[in-house]
Amino acid sequence: MSVTQQQVLECLARVMSPRGVALTNANVLSAITVTDGKVFFSINVDAAEARAWESVRAEAENAVRAIPGVSAAMIALTAERKAGAAPAAPPPRPAGGVLPAAAHRHPHPPGAASPMARQAEIPGISAVIAVASGKGGVGKSTTALNLALGLRDLGLRVGLLDADIYGPSVPRLTGIRNKPQLNDDKKMIPIQRFGLSIMSIGFLVEEETAMIWRGPMVMSAITQMLRDVAWGTLDVLVVDMPPGTGDAQLTLAQNVPLKGAVIISTPQDLSLIDARRGLAMFKKVNVPVLGIVENMSYFQCPHCGTRSDIFGHGGARHEAERLGVPFLGEIPLHMAIRTTSDSGHPVVESEPDGPHAAIYRAIGAKVREQLKAAIAAA
Ligand code: ADP
Numbered sequence: 001m002s003v004t005q006q007q008v009l010e011c012l013a014r015v016m017s018p019r020g021v022a023l024t025n026a027n028v029l030s031a032i033t034v035t036d037g038k039v040f041f042s043i044n045v046d047a048a049e050a051r052a053w054e055s056v057r058a059e060a061e062n063a064v065r066a067i068p069g070v071s072a073a074m075i076a077l078t079a080e081r082k083a084g085a086a087p088a089a090p091p092p093r094p095a096g097g098v099l100p101a102a103a104h105r106h107p108h109p110p111g112a113a114s115p116m117a118r119q120a121e122i123p124g125i126s127a128v129i130a131v132a133s134g135k136g137g138v139g140k141s142t143t144a145l146n147l148a149l150g151l152r153d154l155g156l157r158v159g160l161l162d163a164d165i166y167g168p169s170v171p172r173l174t175g176i177r178n179k180p181q182l183n184d185d186k187k188m189i190p191i192q193r194f195g196l197s198i199m200s201i202g203f204l205v206e207e208e209t210a211m212i213w214r215g216p217m218v219m220s221a222i223t224q225m226l227r228d229v230a231w232g233t234l235d236v237l238v239v240d241m242p243p244g245t246g247d248a249q250l251t252l253a254q255n256v257p258l259k260g261a262v263i264i265s266t267p268q269d270l271s272l273i274d275a276r277r278g279l280a281m282f283k284k285v286n287v288p289v290l291g292i293v294e295n296m297s298y299f300q301c302p303h304c305g306t307r308s309d310i311f312g313h314g315g316a317r318h319e320a321e322r323l324g325v326p327f328l329g330e331i332p333l334h335m336a337i338r339t340t341s342d343s344g345h346p347v348v349e350s351e352p353d354g355p356h357a358a359i360y361r362a363i364g365a366k367v368r369e370q371l372k373a374a375i376a377a378a
Contacts, residue, residue: 003069005032008039011067015060018052023060028053030205038182039064042076042205053077072182078205120257122226125159126378127259127371128237129290130252132282134274136243139295140264141169142341143331143360144240147262149348150357150364152195156235156375159190159197163222163252164242168202175344179203180229187230194349199229219251226256235375236368245277253285259374260290262328262367267294267315275316279323290370291326292316293363296333307332326370329363331356 009024009032017026023043032041043060045053057077064073122128131144141164148160162170171177180188180203190197201221231237239256242248253261261282265275275292282289294316299308320327331337337356340347348357368375 003034003037003039003067005034007067008032008034008041008064011063012060015056015063017056018049023056033179035179035181037069037071039067039070039073040075040179040204042078044078044205050077072186074182074188074204076204122231122237122257125231125234125237127235127374128226128239128257129367129371130239130241130256130258130261130282130287131264132241132245132249132253132261132278133243133264134245134276134278136167138243138264138266139331139337140164140243141173141240142337142346143262143264143293143295144238145170145173145341145346146337146348146356146360147364147367148196148236148238149194149346150360150362151236151238151368153348153352153357153361154364154368156368157233158195159199159231159234159237161222161225161229161237161239162198162200162202163225163239165201165221166242168200170198170200170240171202173341173344173346174198176200176203183230185230187228189230194346197231197234199225201225219248219255222252223255235378236371245274245281250281250285253282253287258282258287259371260288260367262290263292264295265292265316265319266296267312272315272319275319276323279325288370289325290367291328292320293328294330297330298332300332300334302335326366328366329359331359331363 012029013022013024015023017023017028019026023029028043028045030042030044032039043053043057054077057075061073061075064070064075131140131147133140141162145160148158152158160170162168164170174193176191176193176198178191180191180199183189188199190199191203192198239258241252261278263275263278263282265272279289279292294314297316299310300306301308317327317330334356336351336354337347340350347354348360351357
């Protein structure tokens, strides 16, 4: 007998919330998805209340799993910042349950690991690389996806993990709207699109939801997305990091078994300063910087193709030379890159013979060269 949404709601009506009313009356539930006995939904609460809700999330998950016919339940607790509300205190421990409940067998308590105590390799994946930026809005996610596609074009098996859990943009950039299914081992099956295996927290929660993730939650969510997803065999997994170089990023760089990092910067000075912080962060945790990419490097007119160096381009190349890290390439500020990205048809996929795809492939080739040893060893 197949499980219905109504059955799930009836079950949740018997779980009490910290607000003194049934969970179903607390106005915190997302839409409930039931597919082949697998139940997905999230509980969206104010960040200040997150601590009190973790036990409710666990109780709800256990209750849903007990419904006859349910093979898996995945209930995320998302902490939402109410407009004007002060940030909440961090939860006492990893909030967990962001991804499959089965994930709890990999607790890597943040803070317990020294910068050298890196997580184990992920079976089946030859090289995990990070795409990072000192700040948001520099085109990190657009570059991560097109770089992944460039690596695919070079014949590699590639995955993309959108770890930008503050603002997951991969659902928008890829047009993926469906939720991942679970396999028999209760691992999530990444969504296949454009020949890439793709996973994003945005597949599970709404992109518009402004979430606050404190350090422990970030690591819990990302560790689960790395290890409790059935990635299969990949040459490269590209991780689109959260922007910035704060504690969350440092913990991530420390805990994910990275073979290297690609830093995205725009030519403006400010962003270069931020990029420098990124370099310092990866150095601190002994992750090799594969190089810097200058995005929005120069303006290319979509009509006549004329190039204008409106931001005084070349800063990132100069900076890379000065810091002794490879310079991977310059990507123009071009309307086609923006429109294709924002419509879910990344330029390397939609205009494979165009000049932009060639640039991303060239960057991919430089990255592949540096990962050759890791890929060959696997
Ligand atoms: P980030 O991940 O750094 O926040 P995004 O990849 O989401 O940045 O890009 C921010 C915006 O800039 C998006 O609208 C994207 O389409 C656009 N964009 C990124 N790179 C380029 C580029 N080279 N040319 C034109 N628009 C770009």
